[in-house]
Each structure stands twice: as structure tokens, then as C-alpha cells.
Amino acid sequence: MNLRQLEILRAVIRHRTTVAAAEELALSQPAISNALKAMEAQAGFTLFERINNRLFPTAEAMALYEESEAIFALHARLENRVRDLREQRTGHLSIVATPPLAYSIIPPTLSGFLRRRPQTRVFFDVRRYEGIIEGVLGNVAELGFALGLSDHPGIAHEVVHTGEMVCVLPPKHPLAERPVISAADLADFPLIGLERGTRLGEAVRESFAQAGAPFQPSVEVRYCNTACVLAATGVGAAVVDPFSPQQGGHDLVVRPFTPATKVSAYMLWSEAKPLSNLAKTFRSEVRNASRNLAGGSVSADASHEARAQLKLESSRA
Incomplete structure (x- = not known):
């Protein structure tokens, strides 16, 4: 399966119709349909099921889609580099981050960084944890950002922020007035859990x-952002990282969670290749931004203070 075929496959998966995919790729609808038939013949298995004039990808098609993400990210980086050389731009920085950091600490840091360097081009992608590791090791990105970290040969890292998991609740939840929410408090209420096997999911368990x-x-x-969206609509309570409640203006009550569950934000880069000056500068600016983290998150100090107040009230009861 060549790159053009993968591009067609990805477009059909995104749009679920050959007409929309054809419009995006500036091809004819018959060309898209013929390409799909050729791909299925080459692969030897079905890629799409047609339901009510829409195409739904099979599990095999989704596997190809996910595996091809790194290829297209690398291709996009190569195209950007060619454009930089042609237009004589002064620098290029590539970064990848998991959603909690991609939608909290990275955007304001990146905004200031680019405001001072208007000729710099940035490749910024949001990925799952596994994609961050692959991106850094595969030289798709110079810097990666993720919550939690396992040991990976060839990857250098540093902690840029350490906080604690928090409990998020819809405003009218029966527990909303409590200063601290414990695991036992949540036992009698609908709970939104993080996926088993993920770092944060296992930490909460x-x-x-x-x-x-x-x-x-x-x-x-x-x-965690999905959990916040569901919590805001009244599906239930959730225990999430301290960054995600700041995303998207969710109408949520955020409370410290006990037992205290530490979560650290890491910055990653490859040991096999020295960082560019741009990457080093951005790394320094992220360090500075992490020292000033506040906003809508529940800080560790506030969490400890709330727990201390709760213990004091219990001792008086």
C-alpha cells in the first residue's frame, strides 16, 4: 500500500463518504471508490462497511490508520522543512504532547515563544503517551511532554511540574460542597473511571x-478531558489530573482528592541527537511557565490546607 493509497484511506475514515474524501483530495468520487477496491484487493480483507450510504472503517482499517499516523507526521515535517528552505525561514521546532499538557501549559508558552520569534515555524502534535515516545525516539519531534513516565532507553527527561489528582463534579452534585473528596465518598455515586492499563487509570485504581x-x-x-466533559454534563464524578479541568471552560466543581495521588509532568528528548538552540530555549520557557502554574487547578498547597481543615473539623466533631 503506497502513500497515496494511505492518504485516501485516511480521508475516507475521517469523512465517512467517498464524495467528501474526493473533495478534500481534489479527486473524482469514482477514483476514490476504485482506490478503495484496489486497496482491499491488495490487503486481502475488507476495509469499510457501508451503512446508510456512509462508510464505517473496520478494525483492520483503523489499525492501518493508527499505524500510518507516524508516517504522515514525518511526511508533514519533511514538507515543512522543504518550505522553510525555500522561503529562507530562520528556524523550525517540533513538539508533541499528551492532551492534558497540550491544552494547558504548552499553548500560552508557545504563544509567547512565537511572539518573540515571528520567523520560527512550529510542528505541534497531540498524541497518546505511546505516540510521544515514538515521536521523540523517531526524531519526529525534538521535545515531548507527557504525564507520568516509564523508563525508556535513549530518552532524557526532567520533571517540569508535580501536582496531585483532583476530583471533578457537576455543580449540583451532592458532594460539591465538601472541601475534600475521598475515594470512600465516591463509592455511592456514579463514577467516571480512567481506562485500565493507562498510567493515570492505574494510579486512580x-x-x-x-x-x-x-x-x-x-x-x-x-x-481526562473526556472525563471532565462527561462530569460537566452530569454523568458522574471523576478523578483526573490537575491540568484537564482547565480545558474548554467546563462548568465543574474541582476539589482535592484523597488519598493524595501524585502526578508529574515530564519533558522528554532524545539522547541520540543534541537539541537545537530553539528547542533548548523552548525547554527553558516551559520550565519558567511551570513555576507559575496556577489558574483553575487545585494546587498542592490548597489540597494540603483543605485536608488539614477537614481533619480539624473531624477532631472537633
Whole structure:
């Protein structure tokens, strides 16, 4: 399967119709349909199921889509580099981040960075944790940002911020007035859980186990931002990282969560290749921004203060 065929496959998956895919790629609808038939013949399995005049990708097609993301990210970087050389632009920086950091600390830092360097071009992609590791090791990105980190040979890292997981609730939730939400408090209410096997998902499960509280989510999601969206619409409470509640202006009550569940934001880069001056500068600016993190998140100090107040009230009862 060549690059053009993969491009057609990805366009059809995004739009779910051959007509829309043809418009995006400036091809005819019959050309798209013929390309799909040729791809299925080459692959030896079905790529799409047609339901009510819409095309729904099979599991095999989605696997090809996900595997091709790195190829197209690398291709986009190569095209950007050619454009930079042609237009004599002064520099290029490539970064990747997981959603909590991509939608919180990175945008304001990047805004100031580019305001002072208007000729700099940036490639910025939002990926799952595995994609961050692949992007850094594969030289698709100079810098990666993720919550939590396992040991990976060839990757250098530093912690840029450490906080604690928080509990998010819809404004009219019965627990909304409490200063601190415990794992035991959530046992009798609908819970939105983070996916098993993910770093944050396992951290939350360990916290519930530590507290001796049952962990029985009504809904399970991969991303903390998804949990915040669902919590804001009244689906239930959720325990998420301290960055995600700041995204998208969700109408949420944010409270410290106990037992305290630490979460660290990491900055990553490859040990095999020295960082460019632009990457070093951006790394320094992220460090500075991390020292001033505040806004809508629940800080560690506020969390400790709330827990101390809760203990004091309990001792007086």
C-alpha cells in the first residue's frame, strides 16, 4: 500500500463518504471508490462497511490508520522543512504532547515563544503517551511532554511540574460542597473511571485500593478531558489530573482528592541527537511557565490546607 493509497484511506475514515474524501483530495468520487477496491484487493480483507450510504472503517482499517499516523507526521515535517528552505525561514521546532499538557501549559508558552520569534515555524502534535515516545525516539519531534513516565532507553527527561489528582463534579452534585473528596465518598455515586492499563487509570485504581474503597465506574474513558466533559454534563464524578479541568471552560466543581495521588509532568528528548538552540530555549520557557502554574487547578498547597481543615473539623466533631 503506497502513500497515496494511505492518504485516501485516511480521508475516507475521517469523512465517512467517498464524495467528501474526493473533495478534500481534489479527486473524482469514482477514483476514490476504485482506490478503495484496489486497496482491499491488495490487503486481502475488507476495509469499510457501508451503512446508510456512509462508510464505517473496520478494525483492520483503523489499525492501518493508527499505524500510518507516524508516517504522515514525518511526511508533514519533511514538507515543512522543504518550505522553510525555500522561503529562507530562520528556524523550525517540533513538539508533541499528551492532551492534558497540550491544552494547558504548552499553548500560552508557545504563544509567547512565537511572539518573540515571528520567523520560527512550529510542528505541534497531540498524541497518546505511546505516540510521544515514538515521536521523540523517531526524531519526529525534538521535545515531548507527557504525564507520568516509564523508563525508556535513549530518552532524557526532567520533571517540569508535580501536582496531585483532583476530583471533578457537576455543580449540583451532592458532594460539591465538601472541601475534600475521598475515594470512600465516591463509592455511592456514579463514577467516571480512567481506562485500565493507562498510567493515570492505574494510579486512580491504586488510590481506591489504598483507601479500601470499591472502584466501580459507570463509564470508562481514556482521556481526562473526556472525563471532565462527561462530569460537566452530569454523568458522574471523576478523578483526573490537575491540568484537564482547565480545558474548554467546563462548568465543574474541582476539589482535592484523597488519598493524595501524585502526578508529574515530564519533558522528554532524545539522547541520540543534541537539541537545537530553539528547542533548548523552548525547554527553558516551559520550565519558567511551570513555576507559575496556577489558574483553575487545585494546587498542592490548597489540597494540603483543605485536608488539614477537614481533619480539624473531624477532631472537633
